[in-house]
Amino acid sequence: MERLEEKMKNETTAKKKIRNTDRLLWAGDTGSKGIVLDITEKVLQRLDAGTRIKSIMSLEGATLRIGKKSWDLNRKRNVYLIAAGKAANAMAMAVDEILGDRLTRGFAVVKIAEPEDVYRNTEVFVGGHPIPNEEGLRACGIILDTVDRAGPEDLFITLMSGGSSALLSCPISGITLEDEKKTTDIMLKSGAGIMEINAIRRHISQMNGGNLAKRIRAAGAEMIGFSIFDVVGYEKTGDIGVPYPNLTGTPIGADDTTLEDARRVIRDYNVADRLPKSVVDYLMNCGPEGETVKAFPEFTYFALNSLPDSCCYAKEAAEEMGLRAVILTSFLEGESRDAGTMFASIAREIQTYGNPVPPPCVIISAGETTTKIGPESTVSGHGGPGQELTAAFAIAAEKAPGACMLSIDSEGTDGTSPAAGGITDSTSYRRAREKGIDLHEALRTHGCYEALSSIDGAVLTGNTGTNVCDFNLMYVPEIRREKGEQNE
Secondary structure (H helix, E strand, O other), rough: OHHHHHHHHHHHOEEEEEOOOHHHHHOOHHHHHHHHHHHHHHHHHHHOOHHHHHHEEEOOEEEEEOEEEEHHHHOOOOEEEEEEEEOOHHHHHHHHHHHHOOEEEEEEOOOOOOOOOOOOOOOEOOOOOOOOHHHHHHHHHHHHHHOOOOOOOOOEEEOOOOHHHHOOOOOOOOOHHHEEEEEEEEHHHHOOOHHHHHHHHHHOOOOOOOHHHHHHEEEHEEEEEEEEEEOOOOOOOOOOOOOOOOEOOOOOOOOOOOOHHHHHHHHHHHOOOOHHHHHHHHHHHHHHHHOOOOOOOOOOEEEOHHHHHHHHHHHHHHHHHOEEEEEEEEEOOOOOHHHHHHHHHHHHHHHHHHOOOOOEEEEEEEOOOOOOOOOOOOOOOOHHHHHHHHHHHHHHHHOOOOOEEEEEEOOOOOOOOOEEEEEEEEHHHHHHHHOOOHHHHHHHHHOOOHOOOOHOOOOOOOOOOOOOOOOEEEEEEEOOOOOOOOOO
């Protein structure tokens, strides 16, 4: 296990994950920004799912090896690949490359199709996320038709990451795509957590909540599943070459939510009168036959990433730079702007009293903060939780000289914007005012992408190859004189 981890740690790709590093370092506290961006780049490189798959998977003749397990592909009539999610590009390309002509047919449903992506035997569909679209529905029809034609001599290699619930949109009979789109939009704006939203989506889908695995099992085929855990609560991954027992969530794993959970979410967030009638009627009146599957012991699963991994890798990278590093939490949830204000207060505590660790230091966290957009809200632009967190940090961090905060959605797109998230420091609020940009107004109207872009604070990555929710990193230096420290 140690050799495997060391191999993945030292293996780098030619392509940088953060595409606009130079631009981000044009203004502000470039010293602090540079430290934060350097650590984040190292974290994203180590999390790349394509690299992680290649570290444990190989094809030797007709023998497929994954970790210490092997399969004789001469005993298989067909080998299919099904990938979906925000990290599906990297995952699908890795397996497609390894299998080569042994792959009968592959399907990848992605959020963003990058021009440089290369596949040999895999068809690519651009689904909708966070709101489902027609292309995702079309992909599901083709995939389910392939599954239904399969038999006991067929093998499905399935690759799932966060976002598959939206990308693999295929509602049950009686519920339309428009119903599912409206349901997703309403729930995302309700303030509900992702697991609460999934409790509803999984129970109205032909694919999600393990329903794809259920269909593969019904065909009598074998399945090998790879997954990235993109929800709060999973422990750090260990040896990724060892099969993972009792995988839950996604279309290929057992569902850990219930019909009653879905009903409770509708009641708790008071959305029954806003959700489509077809969805509410089905969930409230469905019997046990509508419950999702709770176990698939016959299938083999591998876990590639989980949310705490990003924190652990960041701590290692910071300590290698000679910095003190504290993992504050990998359970960060709640309103994004409130979290940003909280981090600024922690920076002041560190600089003033040395708690919880003296400066210079790095404070690391991960989780999934949310932004509530009520029906009465005015939306003037684009943005997402990471950008709102860093905008709020900027406002409160003027009193923490040199402090710098980065918050990104690790898969590469934050909310409705093309940015992965934001990065601000103790000079950002002043620089915004000098340009006539009101960060308070940007937060009120959920237009932080445009505001941060104007002060070189929007982080751009494109697809990162991973998907472990939000990654947050704060660097806090010792209090110093600002003269000569700024690059305007």
